[in-house]
Amino acid sequence: xxxxxxxxxxxxxxxxxxxxxxxxxxxxxxxxxxxxxxxxxxxxxxxxxxxxxxxxxxxxxxxxxxxxxxxxxxxxxxxxxxxxxxxxxxxxxxxxxxxxxxxxxxxxxxxxxxxxxxxxxxxxxxxxxxxxxxxxxxxxxxxxxxxxxxxxxxxxxxxxxxxxxxxxxxxxxxxxxxxxxxxxxxxxxxxxxxxxxxxxxxxxxxxxxxx
Numbered sequence: 001x002x003x004x005x006x007x008x009x010x011x012x013x014x015x016x017x018x019x020x021x022x023x024x025x026x027x028x029x030x031x032x033x034x035x036x037x038x039x040x041x042x043x044x045x046x047x048x049x050x051x052x053x054x055x056x057x058x059x060x061x062x063x064x065x066x067x068x069x070x071x072x073x074x075x076x077x078x079x080x081x082x083x084x085x086x087x088x089x090x091x092x093x094x095x096x097x098x099x100x101x102x103x104x105x106x107x108x109x110x111x112x113x114x115x116x117x118x119x120x121x122x123x124x125x126x127x128x129x130x131x132x133x134x135x136x137x138x139x140x141x142x143x144x145x146x147x148x149x150x151x152x153x154x155x156x157x158x159x160x161x162x163x164x165x166x167x168x169x170x171x172x173x174x175x176x177x178x179x180x181x182x183x184x185x186x187x188x189x190x191x192x193x194x195x196x197x198x199x200x201x202x203x204x205x206x207x208x209x210x211x
């Protein structure tokens with residue numbers, strides 16, 4: 001039987017996270033770190049948290065962290081990293097479609113390279129919006145649609161090959177309508193995150209406060 005897209009995607013991440021080294025390193029994303037440090041800790045949801053570098057960093061700052069990802073291998077690495085830093089994560093292995101946090105909305109959501117299937121992206125963002133308290137924050141960094149050209153030149157920088165999984169500023173404004181925009185820029189940056197994010201990348205950086 002032919003595997004579904006979701007199965008192949010999950011298997012890809014399991015294979016990547018099985019490696020001994022941390023695929024994107026143990027340090028938090030620079031943009032996420034810079035902005036999260038500005039705010040008083042509360043509860044934070046970390047979709048697609050992978051091996052936990054960003055969720056663990058949030059926990060180290062005093063945030064109560066709920067992470068989720070498709071990969072059981074990612075969870076294993078994330079919990080090991082949390083133990084290394086003497087913090088805890090509530091880490092769920094599941095797809096967003098399987099989860100419901102309606103009764104426990106969060107103070108913040110961290111969307112760090114959380115690239116969803118093109119046909120699910122807008123719906124997933126709408127669902128995440130429901131899980132954020134009024135006044136809550138979204139901190140997002142993800143590859144922009146212009147990243148395709150940079151990826152072709154240097155595959156080592158990483159990122160989806162499907163342009164519809166990538167982002168534009170217009171798309172972010174549409175999906176997160178009703179937010180106070182604290183920052184929204186498309187930038188070309190130099191990435192140095194473990195084995196799979198290295199070189200020049202084009203990214204969307206967004207910080208918004210839910211009205």
